[in-house]
Amino acid sequence: MRPTKSKPHATTGIQPITFRNMRIIAGEHRGRLLTPPKGDATRPITDRAKQSIFDVLHPFIEQSVVYDCFCGTGSMGLECLSRGAKQAYFFDADRHALTGLKQNIAALKVEDCSKVVAGDIFRLVRSVPDQADLIFLDPPYRYLVEKPEPLITLAFELSKNHASTECQLIFRHDSSDKLALAGWTVDDVRTYGTMTIEIMHRDNV
Secondary structure, three states, rough: OOOOOOOOOOOHOOOOOOOOOOOOOOOOOOEEEEOOOOOOOOOOOOHHHHHHHHHHHHHHHHEEEEEEEEOOOOOOHHHHHHHHOOOEEEEEOHHHHHHHHHHHHHHHHOHHHEEEEEHHHHHHHOOOOEEEEEEOOOOOOOOOHHHHHHHHHHHHHHHHHHEEEEEEEEEEEOOOOOOOOOEEEEEHHHHHEOEEEEEEEOOOO
């Protein structure tokens, strides 16, 4: 399915964005500040939206395996580790984001339960052995317009070969765009300004 588009994306503007005060909001590392991304290649989630989403995900986190896809500097996966997740895989190709991610992992001393997968997630996801219980899918907003078919293929690959039976997928995108993800059914949709977050469960594929 092709996405719909009704207005320009904030990510296409020429002014870079500076983010401050990224932090862990609950769990073992509550209150710890995280290194934010630089520029406008990544878009950290707000504390308000993050808390709302984790209120829903709370029953699924303990001892879970997490995929943080297009992770930036790792806010979502690290939040899960702070709340008791067993293992987190962090996928990103942006070198600046990866530098910040590795700094955050080291600062929280969670190297033993973190695996950084640097490069093209569309190709490298197949190399990950563990099935995920939680998947955060947070592609650059422009991908819904520029790369809808690869995103749909990735979502189906995750559902078919990498998701546990009770896996939850959290899909964040610009609220002006829509994209149906093969292999997943939407349970909850939340919009915060120009950002929409969809929470989905795995289909029986």
